[in-house]
Amino acid sequence: MHCRTIGSSILFVVCSVWACTTLAAAGDAGSSMPSAMDERVRACTSCHGVQGQGLNNDYFPRIAGKPADYLFNQLSSFRDGGRTYPPMGYLIAFLPDDYLRKISQYFADLQPAYPNADTGSVSPAVLAYGERLVTHGDPARKLPACAACHGARLTGTQPGIPGLLGLHASYIAGQMGTWRSGTRHAIAPDCMHSIAVKLTDKDITAVSSWLARQPRPDDPRPAPVSVAALPLACGSQPQ
Structure with missing residues (x-):
């Protein structure tokens, strides 16, 4: 079996375990769900880093600091089939939109340090x-x-x-x-x-x-809403 396939399978198991824990907490009608969002998103941070900074591999990118609407679009896309990655689909299969929006805003508000830039040999x-x-x-x-x-x-x-x-x-x-x-x-x-x-x-x-070789910008926050039209129509973006 190719090593990438093995790695993906291991990651599926790890994330699935965290998914079960999170979904069980989210579905409990009692008071067992943690009240703090940093506890609720442990299934996310176990793969994407404690502040969503990403990991040093091909599977788990930085999600911190990205616009909340973008993160919500990606979460709902994984849930509804627009993007296909089994651990993500399993993780959020039963989560409603309002919960996905809370998760999205949580990570949008974070700005942890950027990872080191790629340094491999490129001409x-x-x-x-x-x-x-x-x-x-x-x-x-x-x-x-x-x-x-x-x-x-x-x-x-x-x-x-x-x-x-x-x-x-x-x-x-x-x-x-x-x-x-x-x-x-x-x-x-x-x-x-x-x-x-x-x-x-x-x-x-x-x-x-x-x-991948660019340094962290002085201001890493997303730019404000632009009044300029996009160069081509995008169905996922307001025009």
């Missing part, structure tokens, strides 16, 4: 190409800059566009692959799929490598 030419795509896009291919939606500081934009910093290159590349293949999708029009299908493997490697 300067690849990094320069990645920076160009992130900051300027490729007009000839009608590819908007990542910064056009995710903010000039790449920390996301309120109310629902996530930051791209503090993530490992392998995770970013993996998610771009799922957008491109359609195994991850959003409300139509699915703008990320429209962008991802135009990306080559070279593009994805360059963008993910450059993003």
Whole structure:
């Protein structure tokens, strides 16, 4: 069995145990549910880090500090089938929207330290190409800059566009692959799929490598709601 498959299976078991504990507490009609949100989200922090800072692997990204609407959209998508990852689907299968919104706001309010930047060997030419795509896009291919939606500081934009910093290159590349293949999708029009299908493997490697090497910004919070129109229609975002 491939080592990635073994790792994913182990993580499924670990998260499933935490899921059972959390769901049991959430479903108890008595007073057994912990009153503090940091206790209620232990099933989340056991995988994503004690403050949602993420772990040093491909599976569990940083979720802290992302806009609450974005986090809610992802949780409901895992629950309802828009994103497929068995431990996440099992964890929240029976949680109602109001509980998912409380979880989302809890992590949106956190700003723990960023992880160390990726340091693997990548050529300067690849990094320069990645920076160009992130900051300027490729007009000839009608590819908007990542910064056009995710903010000039790449920390996301309120109310629902996530930051791209503090993530490992392998995770970013993996998610771009799922957008491109359609195994991850959003409300139509699915703008990320429209962008991802135009990306080559070279593009994805360059963008993910450059993003993963960026330092924590002076202000890591998502940018305020933008009055500028997005470069293309996104069904998951208010226009």
